[in-house]
Amino acid sequence: MNSQRERFKVLGAGIFSLLLTFGVARFAYTPLLPIMQQQAGLGLAEAGWLAAFNYAGYLSGALIASLISDLVLKDRLYRIGLVVAIVSTIMMGLTADPWLWMASRFIAGLSSAAGMLLGTGLILNWLIRHNHRPELGIHFGGIGLGIAGCSIAVWLTNGWLDWREQWFAFSAIACVLIVPALAWLPAPDTSTVTKSGAPMRDNPPSPLFLRIFMAAYFCAGFGYVISATFIVAIVDGLPGLSGQGALAFLAIGLAATPAAFNWDLIARYTGDINALILAAVLQIVGIIMPVAVGGLYATLFGALLFGGTFIGMVSLVLTMAGRYYPTKPAKMMGKMTLSYGVAQIIGPAIVGWLATRLGNYSIGLTIAAGVMVVGVVLLAILKLVEKRDATLALEPSLQN
Numbered sequence: 001m002n003s004q005r006e007r008f009k010v011l012g013a014g015i016f017s018l019l020l021t022f023g024v025a026r027f028a029y030t031p032l033l034p035i036m037q038q039q040a041g042l043g044l045a046e047a048g049w050l051a052a053f054n055y056a057g058y059l060s061g062a063l064i065a066s067l068i069s070d071l072v073l074k075d076r077l078y079r080i081g082l083v084v085a086i087v088s089t090i091m092m093g094l095t096a097d098p099w100l101w102m103a104s105r106f107i108a109g110l111s112s113a114a115g116m117l118l119g120t121g122l123i124l125n126w127l128i129r130h131n132h133r134p135e136l137g138i139h140f141g142g143i144g145l146g147i148a149g150c151s152i153a154v155w156l157t158n159g160w161l162d163w164r165e166q167w168f169a170f171s172a173i174a175c176v177l178i179v180p181a182l183a184w185l186p187a188p189d190t191s192t193v194t195k196s197g198a199p200m201r202d203n204p205p206s207p208l209f210l211r212i213f214m215a216a217y218f219c220a221g222f223g224y225v226i227s228a229t230f231i232v233a234i235v236d237g238l239p240g241l242s243g244q245g246a247l248a249f250l251a252i253g254l255a256a257t258p259a260a261f262n263w264d265l266i267a268r269y270t271g272d273i274n275a276l277i278l279a280a281v282l283q284i285v286g287i288i289m290p291v292a293v294g295g296l297y298a299t300l301f302g303a304l305l306f307g308g309t310f311i312g313m314v315s316l317v318l319t320m321a322g323r324y325y326p327t328k329p330a331k332m333m334g335k336m337t338l339s340y341g342v343a344q345i346i347g348p349a350i351v352g353w354l355a356t357r358l359g360n361y362s363i364g365l366t367i368a369a370g371v372m373v374v375g376v377v378l379l380a381i382l383k384l385v386e387k388r389d390a391t392l393a394l395e396p397s398l399q400n
Contacts, residue, residue, distance in 0.1 A: 003130065007127070007130070009184045010123055010127075010184065010186070012184050013180060013183075013185035014123045014185070015138070015139060015141060015142035016179075016180045016184075017082060017115045017142070017185075018115050018116070018140070018142030019145060019146045019181075020085050020181055021082065021115030021116065021119075022112055022115060022116070023143070023149055023177075024089055024146065024177065025089055025174070026108055027147050027150050027228075028150050028153075029054070029092075030150070030229060032163060033233055034232055034233055034245065035154070035158070035163045035166070039163045040096055044355045044356050045353065045355070046098055047233075048352015048355065049352060050098075050105045051105070051225075051229045052349045052352075053102040053109070054105040054109045054112075055225065055344035055345045055348065056109060056345050057108060057109020057110045058112050058116075058341050059109070059341030059344070059345060060106075060109070061081075061109060061111075061112065061113020061117065062113050062117060062337035062341050065118055065121070065331070065334035065337070066330075066332075066333075066334025067334070068331075069331060071189075071190050072188060074118045074122060074330055075118075075122060075185075078114050078115070078118040078119050078122060078185075080114070081110065081111045081114020081118065081119075082115070082178050082182060084107050084110060084114070085114075085174060086171060086175060086178060087107065088104045088105070088108035088111060089104075090167070091107075092104050092167040093163075093166075093168045093171065116318075116337070117318075117330050117334055117337055118330055120139065120318055120329075120330075120333065121328075121330030121333055122188055122330075123139055123185070124136060124318075125327075129189055129191075134322055134323055134326070135264040135319060136318060137261030137262070138260075138261055139260070140259075141257050141258065141260060143256060144253050144254070144255070144258070144307065147249065147250075147253030147307070148250055148253030148254050149253070150249075150253070151247075151249045151250035152250065153166075153169065153170065155246055201327070202324065202326065202328070203323075204325065206389045209389060210335075212378055212382050212385060213317075213382060214338075214339040216276075216375045216378035216379050217336050218339045218340065219343070219371050219372055219378065220280065220313050220317075220372070220375050221341065221342070221343030221344050221347075222343035222372070223280075223284070223310075223368045223369070223372035224283075224310045224314075226287070226365060227286075227365065228252075229347075229348050230348075230351060231252065231290075231306075232248065234291075235247075235290060235299055238290060238291075238294065239294065240296075241295075244296055247300065248290075248303040251303035251307060252303045252304075252306055252307035254304075255303070255306075255307030255308040256311045259307065259309065259310075259312045259315075260311050260314075262308070262312065263275055263279060263309075263312030264315070264316075264319075266278070273379060273382055273386060274383075275312075275316055276313055276379050277380065279313045280309070280313065280379060282308070282309045283305065283306055283309040283313070284369050284373060285305055286302045286303065286304070286305025286306035286307075286309065287368050287369045288366065288369040289305070290303075290365060291366060317336055318336070321333045347364075350364075351363070351364035351367070
C-alpha cells in the first residue's frame, strides 16, 4: 500500500509540474493571444515570433537535457525550472515591450523543457527503479488539465480582468502549483540496480532507427505546434465562429487529459509504433476538420481528435526513449525533443509570416496536416527498420 501511495505522490508531482510549466508558463499564451491582440496591440507577425521564441527556449532546454547524464544535476535544474516558470509568467504582465515578451517566452520554454524532459525523465527513472510499469499516461494528464484549466480561467476572468491582470492571476495560480511539484518528487537514487536488485541496463536502438524516428517526430512537432499555438485565433477567424476559439481550446484540453493514459492502453495491444501511426492519422483528421468541413460541430470534433492524439504521441515517444535508456532516459528524450523543437520554431514563424500576407492563420492547418502525412509514411518505414533490427539481433544467437 505504501508503495502505491508513494507512486501516486510521485506521479502527482509530475502532474503539478506540467500544470505549471505547460498549463501556465506555456499554454496560457494561447487563449490570451486574441485578448493581447485587442488590448495590448500585439500584431499577427509578433504573435508568431513570440511562439517561436517560446519553442527556441524549449529547444535550448532539450539540448541541455540531451547533454546531461547526472541525475542529481537534472533534479536541481528541474527544480530551478519550476521557479523560472513563475518568473516568466509574471514578466508577461509587467511590460508591453515586445522584446521583454520574447525574453519571457524564451525562459518559459526553458521551464517547459525542465518540466517535460527533466521531470519526466526523473519520474520514469523512479518508476523503473521501484518496479512499477514504465508508462507515463497518468503523468501526462497534467498537460491536458493545464490546457483545459487555462481555457476555463481565461473564460471566467475575461469580462472583469484586462490582459495584464489575467497574467498576474496565472502567476498566483503558478505559486500554488509549485508546492506539490517540488515537495512530492523525492531526491533521485543514483544506484545501478532497481529496488529488487535487478540491474538497470540501456538497450539503445540502431542509428538508422533513431534517425527515422527523429524525422517522424519532427513532423509530429510541426503538426502539433500550429494547432496548439494558433487554434483560438484560427477558429475565431472562421465564418460564423467568432468567439468560439476558446471553446475549441477547451475541447483540446479535455480530450488531452486522459489521452496519454488511453494511448498507453492501446500500445499494450498494438505495439508502440502501430499506436503512433494510428494516433498520427487521427491527428491529421483533427487538424484539417475546421478548414475542410467548417462549422462549430466539425471544429469541436476536430479539436477533440487533436487533443486526444497529440499528447498521446508525445507520451509514447518519451516512454519508448525511457525504455531504451532506463539509466538516463532524459538523454534520448532530449534528442527526440530537439527534433520536435526545431519544428516548433519553424512552424509558428512560417505561419505568422503567411498570416501577414493572407490576413489569417487558416493556411497553417493545411500545411500542418500535409507535414503530418509525411510523418505517417516515416513511421511506416520505421516499422520495417524495427523488424530488420530485430532480425539482425537474432542472427548471432541462431548461429551459436
